Amino acid sequence: MSLWLSGIGVSRGIAIGRAQKLHSDELEIPEYTLAAADVEGEVVRFYGAQRRAKEQLREVRARIPLGTPGDIAAFIDTHLLMMDDRSITDATVARIRSDRSNAEVALQKARDALIAVFNQMEDPYLRTRRDDVEHVCDRILRVLLKSERQLTLKSDAITEPTVILSDDITPADIILLAQQSVVAFVTEYGGPLSHTAILARSLGIPAVVGLHNARRLVREGEQLIVDGESGHVLADPEVLATAFYRRRQQQQVQHRKRLTQLRDMPAESVDGIRVHLHANIELPEDAAVASANGAEGVGLYRTEFLFMNRKGQPSEDEQYDAYSRVVSAVKGPITIRTLDLGADKQVDSGRSHGPTPNNPALGLRAIRLCLKDQEMFRTQVRALLRAAHHGQMKIMLPMISNLAEFRQAAAIIESCREELRQQGLVIASPPIGAMIEVPAAAIAASMIARHARFFSIGTNDLIQYTLAIDRVDDEVNYLYDPLHPAVLQLVRLTIQAGAAAGIDVSMCGEMAGDPRYTRLLLGLGLTEFSMHPTSLLEVKRVVRESSIGDLRSKVSQLLDRMITQAEGADELEALLSAGS
Incomplete structure (x- = not known):
């Protein structure tokens, strides 16, 4: 039986593919007090995790194809700069030393304090940049916890048209997924200014955001039709519906070809x-x-x-x-x-x-x-x-x-x-x-x-x-x-x-x-x-x-x-x- 879901369409286009859930894999943060003799060693461990996280981002950036719009690489560059942001690094090191906290807890507290500042910002575009803070700190936390796997997918390489369902997706993951057979993104949170929205538009990939409980309502491997303009997602579509949307896909391909002729x-x-x-x-x-x-x-x-x-x-x-x-x-x-x-x-x-x-x-x-x-x-x-x-x-x-x-x-x-x-x-x-x-x-x-x-x-x-x-x-x-x-x-x-x-x-x-x-x-x-x-x-x-x-x-x-x-x-x- 087909299921019709509605979210916020943020990147135009029609996509048809199998649902694959990207699990957030929420981290469990241990909390303990360090012995005085172990404090500087913990600082060294934090800086080591920071360096490894930066290496991961540089690896992602190196994989961005030539000719990709500049704002794609800019997201990774922003995260690389934030890795060295003193409001993250200095605050974390200070908490390790003053509270004798383990690095994970110190980083988590520094992150929460910085996000509180972003949450108070009046400009919607700038306020959504709190996501950058979360993604950067999450990457360092995963290194500290030796949980560096970025994508929790059913396979390492996606070979058939796939629609990714997630609560949120980091810019690095979006870039990597876009180079596989991912044809659309559906997230449970976010709006027109979210990372998913901005990057999907730049990459020309249909996307629907703010579709609450999407992963609970959709079965793994279920066929989905995503309409990135209307914000609709059709799960387990009937034959006639699939045929209708495939015709629309073909029409859009021809339409995009005609548009390029208007450039000059x-x-x-x-x-x-x-x-x-x-x-x-x-x-x-x-x-x-x-x-x-x-x-x-x-x-x-x-x-x-x-x-x-x-x-x-x-x-x-x-x-x-x-x-x-x-x-x-x-x-x-x-x-x-x-x-x-x-x-x-x-x-x-x-x-x-x-x-x-x-x-x-x-x-x-x-x-x-x-x-x-x-x-x-x-x-x-x-x-x-x-x-x-x-x-x-x-x-x-x-x-x-x-x-x-x-x-x-x-x-x-x-x-x-x-x-x-x-x-x-x-x-x-x-x-x-x-x-x-x-x-x-x-x-x-x-x-x-x-x-x-x-x-x-x-x-x-x-x-x-x-x-x-x-x-x-x-x-x-x-x-x-x-x-x-x-x-x-x-x-x-x-x-x-x-x-x-x-x-x-x-x-x-x-x-x-x-x-x-x-x-x-x-x-x-x-x-x-x-x-x-x-x-x-x-x-x-x-x-x-x-x-x-x-x-x-x-x-x-x-x-x-x-x-x-x-x-x-x-x-x-x-x-x-x-x-x-």
Whole structure:
């Protein structure tokens, strides 16, 4: 009898294969007190386990095929760096010495303390990086416990199409499994920003996450059909269902081949309106992947990674080197977002900005933190201004909620520019824009637009703040709805304000890279999109098949009816279906 299960689809595609459960193999941590004479020996044992864990990761990295997207190797590089992170190593060694704890317990306590910090972070993307801490510490713990087996599978080599079911999967395991016959991933936990989601999208492997009790409900070896777009998993499908999904698979293969032909074609609608498609990237190496998918530039480059996993903040020269490399590597414009961390994350040699807030999402973060710690902000701004002449840079300020914040930040940037001029440096004047991700900023967009040179709509946070939900929280992420009339109205207000002021408006949230929403966004007036590089060609296809003039008239009337009469859901569904 077939079983229909639903989770969160995070990587598009259809996969058919046999279920194979990846057991978490939960570790049992022994706890004992060391004799004074054994303490330094235990420290040596910990460092030895750390070295062995790093060797394992280097072996995994060496197996990554040439031509693989840069963000794949970046996950392993991040874990290698974290192996040496003093907040892990120094804290563990200190506990061994002060408490005379065995290394396993000391590492476990250091891990728990660090995860508590990440759990308080307001940014969903950064908060899910707590998984990195767990995976790194778990790998060292396995070496300490002589339980180094990474995969608990029924065979060492997978030879038939296989769907992996797990509670969670480490980046290293995903990379290794992707090189075998694994055709899909299904996890019991996680969301759109989990490691499984990000890596599966980059590798082009269908994935469904947040499917609770999947391993309990599905039998080992049972045939599964995974729809990574809808989030559905069909266990023990009937013959007709299997035939239907195999036809869909074949159609998708042909569809992907046709998409590659669009790479060098313009993103121009049927009625001749030009749309600009940019990429979101995190590392200089990602610029090549973006270009290979036809990106015209970079619409979002995150700078937080320079500040993470370290106690002291990066120097001006270190930041200049990083920004110069990425700006030089990008063909076309690049929008760099200034630091988007919260007060709960120490980035300045351990100096905190006060106690951790109860609700950091509404506290001292992003531009608010930068305006409070102006020394840190000025260091970053000076590095950005120095790097700007290497390409077409724009500077974007995150979490602007009122005009005063934007004007104060702009004044600091101008002050830094004058400082650099006085030092005899030739400094460019990159446009300064605002990231619209707070409902207040969207409502006041017409006011802010008189001072900003451009807007970028960050739908991930805009949706969360508007609907008061946390999409990383499994208990409420079902309420995350990009199509809520309030969200669409805020997007429309922002686009209209930008058009009235004559400034560019782009969108860099996940909504921009989902082809189901492309026609809707075109109808709202959006003509600049920024997304993960792997989504570019699909969105370009929808653009080239659309008449934007017709869509604008249709969407305007539809949204007005939804807001005033609570009608139009069926028409909206038809509009979305036409773009998929």
